[in-house]
Structures are given as structure tokens and as C-alpha cells.
Amino acid sequence: MPELPEVETIRRGLNDCIRGKKIREVKVFCEKSFIGPKEVILGAKVAELRRFGKALVIDLDNGVSLILHLRMTGQLIAWGFLSERKPQRKKPSKVSKSRTCRDFETENRPAFAGGHPDDSFLSKLPNRHTRVEIDFEDGKLFFNDQRKFGFVKPVPTDEVLSDKFIASLAPEPWKMTGRELWERLQRHKGASIKAVILDQKVICGLGNIYADEALYFAKIHPARPAGTVSLAEAETLIRGAREVMERSLESGGSTMATYVKADGTKGDYLELFAEVFRREGKECRRCGAEIVKIRVAGRGTHICPVCQPWDFSSEEKSQRKEPSKVSKSGTCPDFETDNGDIL
DNA sequence: CTAGGATCCTGTCAGC
């Protein structure tokens, strides 16, 4: 779930908590989740936080970096950090020994939770999904991951760019023109457009949510062979990808702030921007037709069947079978990502 | 080379 906007939100949020902080202890609860020796990060301070697509990189001041990937169910929760900027208003409550992210927030100590939204944002930690805990001088960082697909991996900082995954990433939508995307699509003419834009080596940053949203924006049926997408459609698709991700970024992606509403009730960050994702059975906000869920590229896929007709102009069409139903901006924010992409 | 499916792992939910 954590896609590019979520990881970028996490990068910014963690920056306020752990930058400049010294690592005291590392607890690995699941061997699979921490790839490499944990000793190499002990005593080091956090120098910089970078993001490459959906991967987060924490650079330390001892020549080591942590490459982090949240995959499907990863989350990062930081709390307990003392801030130089904002002095504490209240004294920490000493009643409960293990406190939650919210407790720290109300004490005005920087706390941050982002990634797969679930009740870990509100619960005591470590919990049964905590895979790695990094203790700093004055706070803790928890890496939670229900399905254990994500990982934390220490590597020499000068080898980050040559890491197999990071080196293979295509440019992000802000760095790619519609024509460039269209040219890349030609190398995967036969595959469904959705499968192709999910491929991080073709375009970087889109996951299942934003792929559906961007295709809806561009009014392209996700199962259409990539080779049938016109240059004009590819240009709209790129614009759509930028817009849906920027909109999510503005709302903070899947963070505690979007999961927990002001009144303390739980929310769903998708409702802040999703037009089709998990809206099956509901009305299309453009035309009023019913959003349906289908299966494309082995993934649950949401479309408006009227806005995104299967009917497209191509001779290849006849060779393809329409997939069956499963069930019923452009303006650039003023910041730069670490690989030089202007968002 | 491409395209599609299985796979890693755990939890939840629908259906019986």
C-alpha cells in the first residue's frame, strides 16, 4: 500500500523526528526483515533521509545507509523524540508505561506514524507486527510489517545508487514526458496498460491505487494492450499520475493524521482522493455510472465502465477478450526529491 | 526479449 506519496510523506515526517539523532540500540524481532548485520548502525547519527520511488533511504554519518522498503503492509512509527524547536508543553504522563503515538503527540513531542494504516497507529508498541525497533537517545522508531514482505537493509552509502532495486528504477512521472512514456509502452505492446504502468522499470512510483486512479483520469480501460494507447492518451496518463499523487501528498497519504480523524474516530485516507479505488458499487463522480471491480494483471482493478470503455480504436481489439467482472495538475509543489526529481 | 502466473507471509472476510 505504501506508494510514492506515502513514502514521501513518511520521509518528511521522519525527518522531523530522527534527523541528527544517535542510534543506541537495534532490536530485530524478525530475522527476515533486517538483511545484514545490525551492529554496523550502532552509535551512528542520522544524516539524511532520501527516497527513491517507494524505497526510503536513511543515511547515517558513519558511511552506512539503511535501505527500507515497506512493500504491502509496512509501517514506520516514531515517537518520544525531543524537539529543539518546540519545547514540551505538558509533562509526559508517567501513568502508563508503554504509550501510544497519540500520547506523545498530545504532549507536543514529535511523533509520526505512516504506512499501512491500521490500529498499530493507536496501539502500544512493540506489538506482534513489530519486526525491527531502533532505539535512539530520546525516542524509538518501529518498523511494523504484518506480511513480512518489507525489509530494512544496511548498505555502504556509496553503494546505494548501485543497489539492484534502486538502480533499476525508471524516472518518476514528474521527470517523464508523455512521449517518453508512450515510447516505453511500445516495448510492452501486448501487455495490459495497467500491468505496464505498475512496472517500476517503466515508470516509477505507481502502485495499484494510483494506477487505477491515473487510468480513470485518462479514461483508459486498464486491460487495453499498452500498444493501443495513443500518444495523446499517454500524455494524459502522465498528467493523471502526477495529479493523483500530488493530491494524495497534499492530504498526507496514509499517515496517522489521515487514519485518525480530529475527533479520534478512525478514517480511511482513500476517501480523501480516490475516485475509483475501492469505490465499487458507488457512483462515478464524472458520469454517475456504477464503479465496478474487475481483475487485470492479477490485481483487483477499479473502473468506471462508461468513462473507461473497453471499446477502443484498434485492429488488435478483436484478438483480446474483455475481462469479466469480479463483483459488484499539474502545478509543481516547491520541493525536490533526493534523486533530483522535481515534484 | 516479453507476458503471465506463482510466490513470499499473515490476517481478514465471505460463504458454507
Place this chain on the structure above:
DNA sequence: TGCTGACAGGATCCTA
């Protein structure tokens, strides 16, 4: 209530 199978927002590996 308990069981079973399908599915979940990612990416890689294997096969044809």
C-alpha cells in the same frame, strides 16, 4: 462457531 478458500495497496522469480 469453525472451517475453507479467496484476496490484500509490492516486487521478484520462474516458465513458456
